[in-house]
Amino acid sequence: MFLFFKKTWNKNIIFGNFPDGFVESNLKTVKFIEDNLKKYNIQRLYTHFPSDRHQDHRNLSLAVASAARRAIPEIFLFQGPSTHLSFEPHYFIELSKKDMDKKIDSLSCYKTQIEKGSFDIEHVKNIAMVNGNTVNVGYAEAFSINHLVRREENV
DSSP states (O other): OOEEEOTTTTTOEEEOOOOTTOOOSSHHHHHHHHHHHHHHTOOEEEEEOSSBSSHHHHHHHHHHHHHTTTTOSEEEEEOOTTBOTTOOOOEEEEEOHHHHHHHHHHHTTOHHHHHHTSOOHHHHHHHHHHHHHHTTSSEEEEEEEEEEOOOGGGO
């Protein structure tokens, strides 16, 4: 369930082997995340918004917040198809048509999740269009911010 990305994400994906539907926000999950944060010197994390209707997403968000509480200067919370309506974005990244097509192609690989009805590709496109309309672009990813720490020279 948990994917950990490095700069060359296509070659460096680490699976935590947590069973689907049973991810917990516990010491085992937090330790797995902490170990990989240290190993790969991660400075920015993207994780689920904690108010999500899927228990794995909710629990993973809580575990990430615990694992990254001391060492990670940037944690962005993303909106997914099961994100609760209380999601309030603070940060947007414009997606080009090419970016959006790449996202849809990537998500289309999750055939089992699509077949189960866990998400709908059209819904994902619609979310990106609504987020884009919010900031006057075609498509956008929207994020809430858990925390963002910048040094004065980077402000």
